[in-house]
Amino acid sequence: MPxxxxxxxxxxxxxASPDVPGPxxxxxxxxxxxxxxxxxxxxNVVLRELDFTVQPGQRVTLIGPSGSGKTTxxxxxMTLEQIDGGVIWVNGDPLSHxxxxxxxxxANEKYQRAVxxxxxxxxxxxxxxxxxxxxxNITEAPIHSLGVPRGExxxxxxxxxxxxxxxxxxxxxxxxLSGGQQQRVAIARAxxxxxxxxxxxxxxxxxxxxxxxxxLDVLRxxxxxxxxxxxxxxxxxxxxRDVSHRVLMFDHGRILEDxxxxxxxGEPREERTKSFLHAVLESG
Amino acid sequence: xxxxxxxxxxxLNGAWYTLMITVGGCALAFVISMIFGILxxxxxxxxxxxxxxxxxxxxxVAALVLMFWLFYAMPLLIGYRLExxxxxxxxxxxxxxxxxxxxxxxxxxxVPRAQYEATVALNFEPLQRMRLVILPQAWAQxxxxxxxxxxxxxxxxxxxxxIAVSDLTxxxxxxxxxxGETLLAFLAALIMYFILAQIFLFxxxxxxxxxxxxxxxLPDRPAKKRAIPSMAGVARGGES
Ligand SMILES: Nc1ncnc2c1ncn2[C@@H]1O[C@H](COP(=O)(O)OP(=O)(O)OP(=O)(O)O)[C@@H](O)[C@H]1O
Ligand SMILES: [Mg+2]
Numbered sequence: 001m002p003x004x005x006x007x008x009x010x011x012x013x014x015x016a017s018p019d020v021p022g023p024x025x026x027x028x029x030x031x032x033x034x035x036x037x038x039x040x041x042x043x044n045v046v047l048r049e050l051d052f053t054v055q056p057g058q059r060v061t062l063i064g065p066s067g068s069g070k071t072t073x074x075x076x077x078m079t080l081e082q083i084d085g086g087v088i089w090v091n092g093d094p095l096s097h098x099x100x101x102x103x104x105x106x107a108n109e110k111y112q113r114a115v116x117x118x119x120x121x122x123x124x125x126x127x128x129x130x131x132x133x134x135x136x137n138i139t140e141a142p143i144h145s146l147g148v149p150r151g152e153x154x155x156x157x158x159x160x161x162x163x164x165x166x167x168x169x170x171x172x173x174x175x176x177l178s179g180g181q182q183q184r185v186a187i188a189r190a191x192x193x194x195x196x197x198x199x200x201x202x203x204x205x206x207x208x209x210x211x212x213x214x215x216l217d218v219l220r221x222x223x224x225x226x227x228x229x230x231x232x233x234x235x236x237x238x239x240x241r242d243v244s245h246r247v248l249m250f251d252h253g254r255i256l257e258d259x260x261x262x263x264x265x266g267e268p269r270e271e272r273t274k275s276f277l278h279a280v281l282e283s284g
Numbered sequence: 285x286x287x288x289x290x291x292x293x294x295x296l297n298g299a300w301y302t303l304m305i306t307v308g309g310c311a312l313a314f315v316i317s318m319i320f321g322i323l324x325x326x327x328x329x330x331x332x333x334x335x336x337x338x339x340x341x342x343x344x345v346a347a348l349v350l351m352f353w354l355f356y357a358m359p360l361l362i363g364y365r366l367e368x369x370x371x372x373x374x375x376x377x378x379x380x381x382x383x384x385x386x387x388x389x390x391x392x393x394x395v396p397r398a399q400y401e402a403t404v405a406l407n408f409e410p411l412q413r414m415r416l417v418i419l420p421q422a423w424a425q426x427x428x429x430x431x432x433x434x435x436x437x438x439x440x441x442x443x444x445x446x447i448a449v450s451d452l453t454x455x456x457x458x459x460x461x462x463x464g465e466t467l468l469a470f471l472a473a474l475i476m477y478f479i480l481a482q483i484f485l486f487x488x489x490x491x492x493x494x495x496x497x498x499x500x501x502l503p504d505r506p507a508k509k510r511a512i513p514s515m516a517g518v519a520r521g522g523e524s
Contacts, residue, residue, distance in 0.1 A: 080401050109410065116407050127402040130499045131420035140416055141406035173500030193406060 031056040031091055031197065031229050032077070038085030039072055039253075046072050047253040049086065056196070059223055059230040061240040061261070064250030065276055070233040072253075074199045077231070078121045079112050090115055090197070117146075120195030124202045126182040128174040128189070134161070135170045138189045146193065153192070160188035164218050180211030184218055191222070198222075200232040212236070219243065235280055241265055249273045287468045291459055298455030299476045305372050305451065306438040306480070312377025313384050313437065314430075320381070321388020322414065335385060342382035348443045351375035355447050372444040380437045384430065391425035392418055424495035431488030435481055452476050 030053035039047040046069045054060055062070045075081045076088060076096075083096040087104065097104040098111040107115075128137050138160060139153035148156075161167045164184035166177075174182055183203055190198060200219070204212040216239045222228060223243040234240055240247060240261060247264040249257040249272075257264060257273050268274050316338075324335035342350075355371040358364075366374070395418050403413040445454035456473035460466050 078401075078405055080404060113407055113409070116404075119405075121405040123398065123402065123405075125398060127398045129399065129402065129417050129421075130501075131417065141408065144412050144416065145407045145409065175500030189406070 028055060029092055030054060030089070031058075032231075033089040034073075034086070035089065036086035037076065037083060037088060039069070039076060039081065040084050045253070047076075050253060050255070052248065052255060052258070054229060054231065057227040057229055058246060059244045060232070061244040061247045062231060062233045062250060063235075063237075063240070063247060063264075063276070063280075064256070068250040069253040070250055071201055074121065074201050074231060074233065077197070078119060078199055079116055090118060113145075117193070118196040119199065120190035120193050120197070121199040121201070122183070122186050122190050122203045124206050126174075126179070126186045126206075128182055128186055130173070130175055132174075133171050134166070134174055134177070134185050137174060137185060138192045141189070142192050156192055157188070160191055161185070163221065164188050165214070178211060179207045180214050183207065183211075183215050187215070187218055187222075195228065197229045197231070200230065200234070202233050202235070204234070204236060237265060237277070237280060249276070251276075287463070287465055288472060291463075291472065294455055294459065295452065295472055295476055298450055298452040298473075299480060301369070301444075301449055301451040302438065302441055302453075302477075303480060305369060305376065305441045305444055305449070306434070306484075308369075308373040309376035309380065309437050309441065310434055312373060313379075313381040313433065316377060316381025317384025317388045317430075320385035321392065324385060324389035325392045335389070339382045339385050342378050343386075345379065347375050347379040347440050348446070350379060351443055351447065368444065368447045368449045371447065372441065372449060375443075376437050376440055380433050380440070383436075384433055387426055387429040387433070388422070391422035391429075394425055395421045421499065424492065424499055424501075427488060427492045427495055431485060431492070434484045434488065438480060438484065439477070 032054040034050050034052050036049040036051060037047050038045070038049060050069075050073075062073065064070055072081065076083055077090075079095065087097055088095040093115050094104055094107070095112070095115050096107055098107045099105075128134075129140075132140065135154070135157055138157040139150065142148040142153045142156065143150055158167065158170065161170055164187060166181055166184055166188075169177060169181065169185075174185060177185065183206075187203075203219075204215050207215065216236060219232075219239070220243055223230065230243075232240070232244070244261050247257075247259060247261050248255050249264060249268075249270070251272055257268060257270050264273065265277065268277060320335045320338045323331045324339070326332060351371055351374075354366055354374055355368060358366065358371075399417055399421060400413065403417050408416065441451060442453040444451050445457065448454070450458075452473050456469050459472070460469035463469065
């Protein structure tokens with residue numbers, strides 16, 4: 001995380017930015033703000049001073065060719081990667097940094113836990129805990145990291161499992177479930193933490209084709225019934241069109257195109273977007 | 285035959301000492317393994333340095349020399365003589381603990397990184413990550429090597445006969461001296477060691493099976509149960 005003092009000093013608490021309208025008309029403080037974010041692996045600069053904001057309740061789909069940095073963006077938000085420059089703001093608080101007086105310094109674990117509480121993530125490979133039953137997969141985090149009483153956590157787990165259609169599998173081992181079922185449990189597990197932001201990284205890519213629809217239906221339901229802010233990387237263009245307010249097309253770590261799904265999918269401005277969408281539709 | 289029946293109580297007594305030292309040494313080795321194994325996986329350079337130093341020192345020292353040192357040399361330094369059994373347990377535990385720490389470190393590092401990432405995404409505290417997710421999964425991986433180390437420690441416990449603890453080896457030597465039955469005296473010890481080893485192996489296998497069940501891995505079925513070729517074919521077809 002080599003970042004010059006000067007660079008850090010430059011980034012003071014930002015005011016609400018008027019550049020992207022939210023789902024409603026009112027312009028509010030963005031829930032997520034990437035400010036000149038740099039991420040590199042060795043000499044490979046993946047994100048070069050990336051700027052963008054997401055309004056509360058907005059559902060954003062990230063598309064773009066392999067290696068364009070989509071996963072990196074989600075992982076930075078989940079604090080699974082170290083940032084190499086710039087600042088990520090969540091609800092006005094810096095995620096990667098914390099204030100020490102007026103200065104921003106790299107965040108410590110305790111501070112990050114406080115900010116990270118708002119964010120949940122569902123992974124491509126589900127990543128359920130094999131040492132726990134389905135129930136404990138869902139209840140352990142609320143109990144231990146939020147301090148929810150066990151009874152309440154159990155009730156909530158039952159509700160969430162009902163929502164994802166797996167109520168009767170609550171006492172089984174996750175290894176006994178199909179990929180699609182495991183992914184639905186993983187979604188329930190993330191929601192049990194009541195996140196404001198849900199990150200979805202190609203959550204159906206590891207599934208057999210016939211299991212994809214079940215998972216997407218659950219996500220559609222969440223989109224319909226909650227105002228959780230979603231950032232989803234997906235190749236399911238139909239799904240993206242249905243649920244998202246906004247599509248970001250990435251290429252080489254930059255935003256090539258940013259607009260509502262109808263525009264991006266219907267009349268993409270960039271040649272690169274056209275050929276990308278063509279390729280995806282071809283293969284899908 | 286009368287040799288065995290007559291000397292059984294003496295051998296049982298020796299086996300009791302061997303058992304006691306093995307269990308004590310294992311308990312100490314286990315605690316040391318966990319502490320230094322976990323330190324070895326931490327991000328802090330200091331923590332890892334401490335683990336490395338421990339492992340390198342105590343892996344390189346022969347348990348026998350360590351035991352002699354604790355028993356004969358320590359009194360010169362602290363003016364207090366350890367019980368022979370205590371010196372033996374300390375020496376074996378410290379020595380085997382170094383190998384155990386490497387085992388723990390390896391098993392923790394073998395837990396897929398994705399599991400760690402899921403614990404971050406669910407906002408667990410670092411200690412909770414270890415206790416609730418990482419260690420329970422590493423446990424199944426640690427057990428086979430721990431089982432071997434238990435046996436190693438038990439065999440290594442024979443060194444205590446050199447500081448006059450009347451364990452199995454000590455008893456066998458005495459029986460040889462008193463009866464002149466060299467063959468029988470050591471054959472009896474071999475059998476006793478074998479039985480003890482079988483007991484330890486059985487216990488660790490049970491623990492392994494339990495650990496795998498908890499991870500939702502089905503235990504390996506004996507080959508007999510699925511040997512019928514036609515049935516195996518049907519079963520496989522049904523699964524896909
Ligand atoms: N751990 C890592 N070490 C080194 N390079 C990495 C690492 N993770 C990602 N990269 C590189 O960062 C770049 C962006 O990767 P990223 O995973 O964000 O792309 P993506 O848009 O999600 O691609 P895909 O559609 O294939 O998932 C790639 O060039 C990749 O090789
Ligand atoms: Mg990706």
